[in-house]
Structures are given as structure tokens and as C-alpha cells.
Amino acid sequence: MANNKIIFGSSENMQELDKMSAHLVVTSPPYFNAPFDYPDLFKSYKEYLTLIQNVAKELKRVLDKGRIACFVCDDTLIHGKKYPIVSDITKIFVNKGFKYRERILWVKPEGYIRISRRSGVLLQHPYPMYYYPDNLQETILIFQKGAFDYNKISEKLREQSELDMDEVQKGKWYLSVWNITNVLPINNRLEKGIAAFPDEIPYRLIKLFSYKGETVLDPFMGSGTTLKVARKLERKAVGYEIDVELLPTAKEKLGITQTKLFQTSPEFDIIVRDDVKHLRTQLQKKVESKEKR
16 A cells, blocks of 8 residues: 555545554645635634644644644634634644644735735725735744654654755745745646645645655645645655545646556555545546547
């Protein structure tokens, strides 16, 4: 069996993973009912936070002692109401026993954001109280499960995973503000209709917080960006996702070329839970229909 896994099922229950078997979490949860990506996905904000709480509980179980969980997230504006997702996720993880280690701001270049009408309000009404800025940033929350034992890492593995300090200096990784161009679905065939983050974010986080050969987990896999980068950096990769329709995109991104859609490859075990098997059947029919055309 392959060490890498793609699991279609909710990460609220990661039954396929043993206790303390993951060494790093890099993920971006769905943005609560975000108009562009997830409109009306959740019945209420409480339901959304319950999902995060359940996932945080499971991450506490599967993450190894002293290890890191990174969440790329942002507050969400829906119908004029802003939801404090960043602070609420922080509270949830702290309440589950994680240490709040760092907060990094991911800043996108001006001109690379999606269409926003917020700043235009001030142009139409140049008076006090009409100010609504366009958002150029997202937050990377970094949590830690207890203290890390540096003595557990062998000298050989330490040397194999050594950072390129020229790369760190050039990219200014040492700052709490990272300037990284975001992925625009309109310009990226694979990411069309998917709220994906750029490769550079998991690339930095995986290099900074894991060693070669260790397991990187993404509980909200999406199109598989974290898994792709983890493999490139010689780490094992595990992803959970509930939307089976993302499998063709993930397989293409990960270089999995099996003809049968749900066929396990030498590189990846593909597991479909019973609760989403009906979705698997629907997707298989869609794919077969396209192939006949």
C-alpha cells in the first residue's frame, strides 16, 4: 500500500490515520459561505464553527507531539456582515489545547484581487463613515501541539532537511508579512471554480516545519496543492476531501494517470468512504458520459 493517501470523507473523523501519525498540517478550510466560492454551503455560522471544532479535535489526536498546524483563512464579508473567522478559529484551537504560535499575513499584489466594490463607496461618497477598504490579505494561523523535542531528529535527517538560507533571505520568509501572488482561477485551467492557494505557501510552511520523509496532512484537500508540494519536497502526503468531483483535478495535479477514476495508484491510496459512495457513482457516470462523446 502507498504511504500517500487521498480520502473522500469528512476530516471530522480521520479514522484512517493513527494517533500522532501526522507531522504537519497545512490547509485552507472553506471560507464561510464566501460569495465567490462557497455560497450557502453552511446553514449557519454556528454550523461552520462546529465543523472547525470537530476537525481541530481530530487534529489534536493525529498530530504528533510538538508539531504544527497551519490554517490559511480570512474573515468573510457576506451581505454587509463581516464574520470574525480568524479570531474564532484561533479561539477554537486554543480551547482544544493548541499553543497559538504565530500569525503571518499573506499580502497579495494590488491588481490581483477579485473584483471589489467596497473602495468604490468612498469615491461615490467622499465623506466620513463611507470608508470600506478592499482586502489584499489573508491570515496564516500557526498552532503547535505542545513542545517539540529537537533531540528526536537525527543529525542526518537534520542535514537532509536543511533550509537554503539564500532562498529564505531572498523571499523574506523571516518576516511576519509574506508578499505572494495569489492564484486567479480565471487564468488557471486546473483551479477554475476552486479557491486554491498558491504553491509558494505550502512550499514555505512544509520546509519550515517538517523534515524529509515525514507526513504532511491537509484536512481540506481541495484540488491537492498541499499534497503536490509535499511530494515535491520528499514528504508523504495525506488529504481529506468531501467533494469527489475534485478527484480528476487532483489526479492531474498530482500526476496520477490511471485510466480508472478511483483506481489506487502506486503513489496514492484512493479511499472513498461509504457516506460519499453515492457521489462517487454520480461522478463515474459523468466521466463515462464525457468519454463516450
